[in-house]
Amino acid sequence: MSEKTAAIVVIGNEILTGKSQDKNASFLINELYQLGITLGRIVVIPDDPVDIAGSVRECAGRFDFVFTSGGIGPTHDDVTIEGIARAFDRKVVRNPELEALIRGYFGDGVDEVRLRMADAPQGAVLVWAEGELRWPILTVENVYVLPGVPELFRSKFAALRDRFRAQPFHTRTVFTMQDEFDIAEAMNQLAADHPRVIIGSYPSFTSGDYKVKITLESKDAGAVEVALSALLAVLEPSALVRTE
Amino acid sequence: MSEKTAAIVVIGNEILTGKSQDKNASFLINELYQLGITLGRIVVIPDDPVDIAGSVRECAGRFDFVFTSGGIGPTHDDVTIEGIARAFDRKVVRNPELEALIRGYFGDGVDEVRLRMADAPQGAVLVWAEGELRWPILTVENVYVLPGVPELFRSKFAALRDRFRAQPFHTRTVFTMQDEFDIAEAMNQLAADHPRVIIGSYPSFTSGDYKVKITLESKDAGAVEVALSALLAVLEPSALVRTE
Numbered sequence: 001m002s003e004k005t006a007a008i009v010v011i012g013n014e015i016l017t018g019k020s021q022d023k024n025a026s027f028l029i030n031e032l033y034q035l036g037i038t039l040g041r042i043v044v045i046p047d048d049p050v051d052i053a054g055s056v057r058e059c060a061g062r063f064d065f066v067f068t069s070g071g072i073g074p075t076h077d078d079v080t081i082e083g084i085a086r087a088f089d090r091k092v093v094r095n096p097e098l099e100a101l102i103r104g105y106f107g108d109g110v111d112e113v114r115l116r117m118a119d120a121p122q123g124a125v126l127v128w129a130e131g132e133l134r135w136p137i138l139t140v141e142n143v144y145v146l147p148g149v150p151e152l153f154r155s156k157f158a159a160l161r162d163r164f165r166a167q168p169f170h171t172r173t174v175f176t177m178q179d180e181f182d183i184a185e186a187m188n189q190l191a192a193d194h195p196r197v198i199i200g201s202y203p204s205f206t207s208g209d210y211k212v213k214i215t216l217e218s219k220d221a222g223a224v225e226v227a228l229s230a231l232l233a234v235l236e237p238s239a240l241v242r243t244e
Numbered sequence: 245m246s247e248k249t250a251a252i253v254v255i256g257n258e259i260l261t262g263k264s265q266d267k268n269a270s271f272l273i274n275e276l277y278q279l280g281i282t283l284g285r286i287v288v289i290p291d292d293p294v295d296i297a298g299s300v301r302e303c304a305g306r307f308d309f310v311f312t313s314g315g316i317g318p319t320h321d322d323v324t325i326e327g328i329a330r331a332f333d334r335k336v337v338r339n340p341e342l343e344a345l346i347r348g349y350f351g352d353g354v355d356e357v358r359l360r361m362a363d364a365p366q367g368a369v370l371v372w373a374e375g376e377l378r379w380p381i382l383t384v385e386n387v388y389v390l391p392g393v394p395e396l397f398r399s400k401f402a403a404l405r406d407r408f409r410a411q412p413f414h415t416r417t418v419f420t421m422q423d424e425f426d427i428a429e430a431m432n433q434l435a436a437d438h439p440r441v442i443i444g445s446y447p448s449f450t451s452g453d454y455k456v457k458i459t460l461e462s463k464d465a466g467a468v469e470v471a472l473s474a475l476l477a478v479l480e481p482s483a484l485v486r487t488e
Contacts, residue, residue: 014444016283017413018274019459030262039260041295042288047444051285074428075445076435113428151450169261184318184357191320200258200291201319206395215263 003219004166006032007041007059011052011071011080012148015044023150024069031157036166036219037065047071052083060087060143065164067157070148072138074113084140085121095120101135129159170221172228175210175241183212186234194227196220210241247463248410250276251285251303255296255315255324256392259288267394268313275401280410280463281309291315296327304331304387309408311401314392316382318357328384329365339364345379373403414465416472419454419485427456430478438471440464454485 008028014020025042032039040063045051052071059066071080085092098118103110126136127144137156138145144160146153176183180203191199200215216227228243252272258264269286276283284307289295296315303310315324329336342362347354370380371388381400382389388404390397420427424447435443444459460471472487 013442014446014459016273016286017461018277019415019444020446021270026265029260033262040290042260042286044286046284073445073447074425076432077444111425113425116428149447149449171263181318181355181357184360188320198257200263200321201317202258202264203317203393205393215258217261 003038004036004065004164005038005040005063006065006067006164007043007063008039009052009055009059009066009068010042010044011047011068011083012044013046013077015070016046024146024148024153027150027154028067028069028157031161032164033169035161035164036168037164047077047079049079049083049086052080053086056084056087056143060141064142066143068143068145069153072145072147074116080145081119081121084143084145087143088121088140090122090140092119093122094118095124095126097126097136098138127160132159167219169217169219170224171215171217172224173216173244174214174228174231174235175212175243176214176235177211177239177241178236180212183235187214190227190231190234193230194223196223197227199227247282248280248309248408249282249284249307250309250311250408251287251307252283253296253299253303253310253312254286254288255291255312255327256288257290257321259314260290268390268392268397271394271398272311272313272401275405276408277413279405279408280412281408291321291323293323293327293330296324297330300328300331300387304385308386310387312387312389313397316361316389316391318360324389325363325365328387328389331387332365332384334366334384336363337366338362339368339370341370341380342382371404376403411463413461413463414468415459415461416468417460417488418458418472418475418479419456419487420458420479421455421483421485422480424456427458427479431458434471434475434478437474438467440467441471443471 008025010022010025015022029039041059043055045055068080071078081092095118102114102118106114120138121140125139127139128136137160146156180201187201197216197218202213204210216224218224252269254266254269259266273283285303287299289299300310312324315322326336339362346358346362350358364382365384369383371383372380381404390400424445431445441460441462446457448454460468462468
């Protein structure tokens, strides 16, 4: 089964200093999961073109899709375009299509500051979502450049969403009152026996309801069910809390 | 002024798939900021020893302190120790001090699964917080290995906290109803004139209260106040909402 992968690069000093809480990566985590895309990495970095270039270059080489969040406004701390250009060893140039849009939108009010929003890495491709966005989404190779403002991030991603639809994940979850130490060996064997199923084991020390949450996940629903049966066969029935 | 830097490496498929929400990085962001430590990067990666090794090696080389979260239990998906060992080209060995603790704690109930918790990268150093923790914190060079369970992550970090105290950050914040495009040039000049002050500009399209939030930050409180005066001199007084 073909597996599509993604990374998220969140750009912004405000996240790293706690001035703003990230809302975009946490939104995209759930979107990508629902789409069946395997999220392989999230990186949060400062407004620094060298950092941005390094993270984008690495992620673009390793994952099918990269989504950046933030750093695309008109002020000195908006250096995402410069960082992405460096990641691909390209120049930043004025994009004629974006320039025409900005001139059309601002009319006589256009100035050099507003026109800076038309600067893009050479060879950037604009993605339009007709009827949904009045502004295109800038892409460079497999990198989708999204704004940091959460409302805009969401509306832009919503317009792109269907491009990324893949086979869905199937997940089952089992809760038990057994101690994780006492099931660890069985879990390790289960993981070895079911290589197509990703098995997670998460202890809780504060929930009175259960001691360990076990998750089984795969794109192959049948494989998940087979692993679930095998799991239930090795767990202590009297300690089983529930299966979801 | 000496500047101490840190990175956070969050390890866990459950975060990347949305099964659990990160609570540890978001907690540590605020702790580090209050301590005066510059957080330079957050990385979220899967339970994969190669990924862990790569991220830990890179962060340990670039930042003064690295905090890992997660992946240190007894099951197959707990591979943080192996990953950190690889990051420093060390073997995983049974740590005698940890082994003695585990044998003392479990008594006759000790078994190979429980003893696995005594495995650590060769040369790991245990940090004790007398009277606060009954279990030491494992460190390898500048890497602090913390558990993923949020309650444990917090209590362990709380015990370490005072080791990381640095000079505090000073921050002032200004809210204006001016459009970000109309203040961008002045902001860029301000940033160039006050290189010791980190200036952030954050537009809001949903708050009726303000259009742009401007933050001024430095370890030099005087420099922040000087930049604040310069900022207030260039903003339109009638559009000023408030200064914090």
